[in-house]
Amino acid sequence: MTEPKTTNRSDALRSAHVVAKDLHAAGAIDKATMRRFDVSCLTPVEDLRPEAIRAIRETAQMSQAIFAMALNVTTALVSKWERGEKKPGGPSLKLLALASRKGIDAIL
Amino acid sequence: MTEPKTTNRSDALRSAHVVAKDLHAAGAIDKATMRRFDVSCLTPVEDLRPEAIRAIRETAQMSQAIFAMALNVTTALVSKWERGEKKPGGPSLKLLALASRKGIDAIL
DNA sequence: AAAAAGTATGGTACTTTGTGCCATGGATCA
């Protein structure tokens, strides 16, 4: 079972997705209703190839050491990501996705 | 050795810190100089107590399930964080720090 | 009122990310 099951994630995803219409009907999204919001608001997180990770870092014009500090990981790990020795996990992928989609400033 | 050594991190920290004066001397921080930047630009990441994590989530008015999706982790993990059964690691702490300091929108 | 769904906890077992440490080599600059 190489591919992780998405039981927990899709549980939440499903429950959150169905309320999109509610938000639409309400007109505006007030604080109280904000407890439920559409998943489409979230920055999409996809798997990243080693080159893609390096591309994000080089676009930001950062060394591995500085980039690692921005993500709060070690430089050794960034090196391993870029060489495919290790693959970034859940929270790391989210950080990388933010940097990729919204720019490095989003995570500084 | 419960407390992690900070060898790698401080290596980078030291090297990055000394160039603060260079930036100051240059007047403005152009793209080329951006390879080196001061660490003070980074959102400070500190350890978070379980209650602090829950506070961040409740301020965002999110269920554990939705909050977990925003961080790209499982709901079970968020529950464990808030009960002190597990402690968020490097990348997770960064995400939580961003949410805490800049607001939940910063990581959506 | 009952059914259904959302919310949170609890535990167990397991994978592998991420860390620490140290050594190496190339590039750049005083």
Add this chain to the structure above:
DNA sequence: TGATCCATGGCACAAAGTACCATACTTTTT
């Protein structure tokens, strides 16, 4: 020629994070 930044590499290891299941309380829905 030192010194410093940069990136790679490997090895051992703790623990973060995952998957899965059961339970129970609360809210919403029909």
